[in-house]
Amino acid sequence: MLTDKYGKEIDEILSRYPVKRSALIPLLYLAQREQGYVTEAAMKEIAQLLKLTPPQVYETVTFYTVLNLKPVGKFHMQVCKSLMCALAGSDTVIGWIKTKLGIAPGESTPDGLFTLSAVECLASCGTAPMMQINDDYYEQLTEQKVEKILGDLRTTGTSDLKSGPYMWPLPVAVKGEK
Numbered sequence: 001m002l003t004d005k006y007g008k009e010i011d012e013i014l015s016r017y018p019v020k021r022s023a024l025i026p027l028l029y030l031a032q033r034e035q036g037y038v039t040e041a042a043m044k045e046i047a048q049l050l051k052l053t054p055p056q057v058y059e060t061v062t063f064y065t066v067l068n069l070k071p072v073g074k075f076h077m078q079v080c081k082s083l084m085c086a087l088a089g090s091d092t093v094i095g096w097i098k099t100k101l102g103i104a105p106g107e108s109t110p111d112g113l114f115t116l117s118a119v120e121c122l123a124s125c126g127t128a129p130m131m132q133i134n135d136d137y138y139e140q141l142t143e144q145k146v147e148k149i150l151g152d153l154r155t156t157g158t159s160d161l162k163s164g165p166y167m168w169p170l171p172v173a174v175k176g177e178k
């Protein structure tokens with residue numbers, strides 16, 4: 001049960017929203033943190049918490065690609081396929097990954113390390129083609145960069161080719177803070 005494990009965090013999230021149902025996405029994101037995807041049990045529990053029907057929760061999970069309905073690999077590669085990235089070669093990026101890992105969008109490597117998805121605009125159009133892996137962006141991708149990123153992730157679990165973070169944590173102090 002999410003409430004058993006994350007009761008305090010759930011209360012904190014709920015306290016931010018005067019209208020309970022507004023906490024839906026943060027709670028789904030919390031549920032996903034647990035297992036990498038949102039389980040049916042978690043959807044039911046969240047529906048109950050927010051006084052929504054399970055289909056209302058389900059339709060939200062299916063709408064946002066940031067939420068996963070099935071298990072994903074340790075590294076979830078989401079290649080943007082929207083217009084700017086498509087013009088800059090997102091299909092080619094997907095092709096490189098297919099060749100190097102043997103997986104197509106929607107598939108995972110047998111060792112559970114990598115999952116590939118093709119997603120809509122990730123708001124980094126100026127640095128197309130790009131992809132998000134877990135919480136990090138990788139931009140202006142080239143075949144050499146993709147090769148290095150995959151190698152880095154496999155060997156060290158991280159890569160210095162990731163960019164940002166630009167938005168989180170906030171890059172500048174909020175007014176009044178040191």
Ligand code: FES
Pocket residue numbers: 080081082083084085086120121122123124125126128130
């Ligand atoms: S089109 Fe790819 S980030 Fe916007």
